[in-house]
Structures are given as structure tokens and as C-alpha cells.
Amino acid sequence: MNKPIFALIDCNNFFVSCEKIFRPDLEGKPVLVLSSNDGCAIARSNEAKVLGIPMAAPVFKYRDVIRNNNVVQFSANFELYGDISKRIVDVLNTITPRIEVYSVDESFLDLSELPIDDFVAWGHTVRKLIQRWVGVPVSIGIAPSKALAKLASDRGKKIPELNGVCSFIGPNSEVPVDHMRVMPVQDIWGIGWRLAPKLRAEGIITAWEFAQMRPQHAGSIMGIQGRQLIAELNGTSCWPLERIGKIRKSIMSTRTFGEDTHDFNVVEAAIASFSANAAFKLRRSHQLTTKATIFVTTDKHKPGYQRWGQEVRFDIPTADTGILASTLVGALQEIYRPQVAYHRAGVMLYDFVPDSQLQTDIFGKVDIKLHDGGRARMEAMDAVNQRFGKRKLMFAAEELAAKWQPKHNLRSPRYVSHWDELPVIKS
DNA sequence: TCTGGGGTCCTAGGACCC
């Protein structure tokens, strides 16, 4: 077996880059993509970063900066981003099937079996390929471990001379130590805002100092992953490519409401809608659930923040929207208090079984009517919604949707997923 | 006025059992 070689393909400012594909006039301008309710900035163009707008910044705090610099804003358009993401994975699949889709904008490739000598040149070729076929700029890091590949792609993005590609392997490659010496410890993949201050308190300021720590010492601060991270940064791979499509272990559907509400019917509609959404994702992953939790909360930024939850169990595993929605609305009735100003709610599903498994209740009986009848109904519903658009067919309890739905006033057209929103070319 | 949504993994501690 060859020594491991990983490439990380990381899209630059991904959501913003997706919007720019259809709006080339935005090149060179500051652009933001906003979260649900147009609350936070979840993607920023380079020009917006230069203005000092941080990741996840609440936009109301930067209203003046945004206005004075004509920053262009979009409500998030996840259908569009999902489609673009898929196209990039399609391109990567033409290079190698040894690919791990790590997130919507990042994939690891295993290059160890490919006949590549000059990894820097290879990286620039792939960059151009994705730019030409999809239109999204990417950064590429190449290294003997995932943590180093991640570090390399970050450096490739930040250092203009590298032009988006940084390899720690092969001719013209970079030296990891040179980069780790100037990288703050909190920029390492796996070290977040809680661990960074602890490490700094120990005198660990740079990535290089972290990589030099005694593994046992790091382990005492951050557990097993700390020791693995140190090995990874020193070039020993501990985290293999996770090739097989990962089986989801939990599914969540949650939203902050467009405005706070006391109205049971509105919260009920939201729970029914989240149930439908989660159940759809569950069916798509070919699983059935045995447990679900609903939760409702007040506004966490106001004093007296509270959260209530209620768990339900299903003796017969299910992915049926009707069963989930009615059960979870029932659970809502148990915890609902009329005087509370509800700000957000959600549904979580977990403890799954494969849907190929013959379902029986705890006494070993198979409920044919519930099982097969329900499944046929769900398949019909998914087929209709697939063909005519999301939520064209839904359950009655999902009504009143308009009253809780988040605001998204700045959303761009869904160019690639809705016929009536196709881009128009004038000639 | 205005602060997202969706995941994973690890660990510590309690219950329970032999």
C-alpha cells in the first residue's frame, strides 16, 4: 500500500461564489450571503472580509458599513448551493472515485494511487477545470494527512503567490514548518474557541508550538483527538478517507420564526412542517426512526431564556410524515404554555434502523396496514413534490405556514431548481 | 426593531449487574 496522499478541494467563499456565477457584475464588489431571517452573514466575498465583517456577524451591527460601502446582500439560497456543490463533486469524480464529500464546499481526494509527480501542477490543473466547468474558485491543499491538507489549502487561499494551491509533497512543494510557525493555534482544524485560550495559557501560541507538544499533554487537555491531531500535523495520517456514503445518525429540522408568537396553532404548524421535512430526509436516507424530540425556545438573546423539550419513542420504527407529525404535535401539547413568547422550535430524529428491515412492534407483530399503506402514501407524496416542487403537497397541519416562516427578502432566483426562475439571457 | 441551521464525536458520571 502506498503512503497516503490527501488533497483537500475547498471552495472559496462558497455561497457568495455560487451567487456570482449568475451575477458576473458582482466581481470585485463586497457581497454577503445571509442566514435565515437575514440575521447573520454566513458567507463573505473577499471585499466584504476586507471591510471587517466577521463570519456569522449579525448584520444589524454592521448596517453602516454595509450602507456606506454598497455591500450587496443575498438571503441564503440553499437549493442553488446544493446543486452547484453536486456539480463540483461530479467534476472531482472524473478525476478519482476515491473521494470523501466532507461538506457542501469541501471534498478530500485520495491521490496515493494516481500517477502524479508534480502535485503543484496537478492542483493548478484541477483549479482551472472547476473554474471552467462550474465557475467556482477553489483552493487546494495536498499533504500526507488530512489535517495538513486542510492547513495547506488555508495557506493556498491566504498567500497570493501560491495562487490557490499549496502542496507539502513533490517538486516545488512548500515546507509545513514554515507555515505552522506563522499560523495561530486557533486556526488549526479541530481547535475551536474553547480550546484555543486554554492552549495559549500553556504558552502554545502557534500551530508549530502545538505540533511540538507532548502528545500526552495535548491528550490531557483535549482527549484522544488532541493526540491524533499532533500526529497528523507531523505527517502521520490518523484519519482515513471516509469513502462510503455516511449513514446519517440524526436528522434535525429547526427554524427561528419570522416573529415571536404565543399562538399554539402557529407553533403547531411549524412542528408539523419540521416533521414533514425531517421525515422526508429520513426516507431519502432509507431509514426509519425509533425516537424523536421536539423542542421550543424563547429568544436566547433576551433575559429569561428557556428551552423545553419532549422525547417520544416509536415501538414501530417509522418514516411516515402523518405518524410523526401527529405524534409530535401531541408532544407539543404537553409542553406548550400560552404565556410564553416562542421564538424558535425544532424536531430531531435519531436512533434509526434501515428501512429494509421488516418492521414489527415490540410483540413481534407486523402491522401491514400501517407499514405498507403508509409507505405507499409517502412514496406518492415524495413523487409529487419531486415533480411539481417542494411542499406542493403537504399535510393539513402544515397550514398557517406563512405565520412562522422565516423572512428571506433578499433571496436570489433559484436559477437551477425552479422552472419559473431560470436565468434570462438578453441578446 | 434586528443575532442561523445542521451535524459528529468524546467524556464523565450514574444506574445497574455480577
Add this chain to the structure above:
DNA sequence: TCTGGGGTCCTAGGACCC
């Protein structure tokens, strides 16, 4: 005075990621 020890399962919470 001197209290057993160890294994497993479950849950809650903490930490991270994008």
C-alpha cells in the same frame, strides 16, 4: 475501625465542524 471491584449501558453535556 474501614467500607469490593469491575464491566456495561445510558444520558447529558461539551467540544468541534461547516
